[in-house]
Amino acid sequence: MKHIVRNALLSLGLVAVAQGAMAAGDATAGAAKAAVCGACHGADGNSLVGTFPKLAGLGEKYLLKQLHDIQAWDLEQDAAKKATTGRKVPEMVGLLANLNDQDLADIAAHFAAQTMQLSGSKPLEVQVNSGLKVDALALGQRTYRAGNIATGVPACTGCHTPDGKGNVAAGFPRLSGQHPEYIEKQLRAFRAGDRTNDGDQMTMRSVAAQLSDAEIVALANYIAGLH
Numbered sequence: 001m002k003h004i005v006r007n008a009l010l011s012l013g014l015v016a017v018a019q020g021a022m023a024a025g026d027a028t029a030g031a032a033k034a035a036v037c038g039a040c041h042g043a044d045g046n047s048l049v050g051t052f053p054k055l056a057g058l059g060e061k062y063l064l065k066q067l068h069d070i071q072a073w074d075l076e077q078d079a080a081k082k083a084t085t086g087r088k089v090p091e092m093v094g095l096l097a098n099l100n101d102q103d104l105a106d107i108a109a110h111f112a113a114q115t116m117q118l119s120g121s122k123p124l125e126v127q128v129n130s131g132l133k134v135d136a137l138a139l140g141q142r143t144y145r146a147g148n149i150a151t152g153v154p155a156c157t158g159c160h161t162p163d164g165k166g167n168v169a170a171g172f173p174r175l176s177g178q179h180p181e182y183i184e185k186q187l188r189a190f191r192a193g194d195r196t197n198d199g200d201q202m203t204m205r206s207v208a209a210q211l212s213d214a215e216i217v218a219l220a221n222y223i224a225g226l227h
Contacts, residue, residue, distance in 0.1 A: 024105060024109075025060055025064070025105035025106045025107070025108050025109025025110075025112075026105075026106045026109060027106070027109040027110045027112070027113040028110075029106040029110075030105075030106035030107045030108070030109050030110030030111070031110050033099075033103055033106050033107050033110070034106075034107045034110050034111065036095065037055070037095075037107065037111075040052045040091070041053070041054070041055050041111075042054070042056075044056055044114045044115075045057070045058075045111040045114040045116070046114070046116060046117045047179070049179075050119075050179040050180065050181030050182060051179075051181055051182065051185070052091075052179075052182070053178065053179065053182045054116050054117075054119075054177065054178055054179060054182075055111040055114070056111060056114035056115055056116040056117070057111075057112065057114055057115055057116040057165075057174050058111065058112065058116075058166070058173045058174050059112055059166055059167075059168040059171065059172070059173055059174060060108050060109050060112035060168070061108075061168065061169075061170075061171035062166070062168075062171045062172065062173040063107075063108035063111055063112055063173075064104060064105055064108040065171060065197075066087065066197075067096060067104040067107065067108060068086075068101075068104060069086045069087035069197045070086060070087050070089050070092050070096060071086070071096040071097065071099070071104065072085055072086030072087075073085065073086030073087055073088050073089070074086070074092065074093055074094065074095075074096060074097055075097060078093075078097070086197065087195065087196075087197040088194070088195075112168075116174060116176070116177045116178075117177060118176070118177040118224070118225060118227055119177055119178065119179050119180060119224040119225070120224055120225045121137055121140075121180075121221050121222055121224050121225030121226075122221065123136075123137070124136035124137065124217075124218075124221050126139060126213075126214040126217050126218050127214060128212065128214045129212055129214070134214070136214075136217060136218040136221050136222070137218070137221065137222055139214065139215065139218035139222075140215075140218035140219045140220075140221055140222025140223070141222050143156070143211075143215050143218060143219050143222075144156045144157065144164075144219060144222055144223065144226070145157055145162070148210070148215070151210045151211075151212075152210050153207060153210045153211060153215070154207065156175070156219070159172045159203075160172055160173070160174075160175050163176060163226065163227065164176030164177075164223060164226040164227070175223045175226065176223065176226040176227050177223075177224065177225075177226070177227065178223060178224060179224065180220040180221050180223070180224040181220070183219065183220035183223050183224070184216055184217060184220040187208050187211060187216045187219065187220065188208075188216060190204045190205050190207070190208035190209075191205070191208035191209055191211060191216075193205065
């Protein structure tokens, strides 16, 4: 667990340094450039479909990094047919290919300036590894705030803050209010190694690797209503 926390802190510093060199975004200019994004993510960054993430208020540094990573994967796979870098998001193929650094910075600034609407949690039971069914909200809250000492899972609050609003300066995204379907998908992707753009320290992969299916579902549901 100490290893994971140390990696998280180091990753925080690396993210801040790397993203500090990126272009400054103009939210006003970004509004027009982001028009095409609205079809999936909503004009104000609050998507209506759980499989498409809400972008509103995620933080400019985080959004910009994701845009660069998605673009990098798209351009590489287009040229080599088998990309090995960036972030694989098939739904985004071709959408960012012709945008320059300033365009991406402006789009990130636009969505960062929007207000995320809560998705909301719901009453739910999940089956833990023992076979028992437990209250998902209680499990999600406990895992988010205290982690799981037995399996080495650190509390999510260390990077994403107790209220789930993230650490904008560090580039750690807001989680509060995000679609539970999207949170669950990303945690599973990190756990499986299908999403790898969490840095050389593999902070999210290290955390997700220790999460059970029940904890992932419970966390996603709890986070959707966290505020």
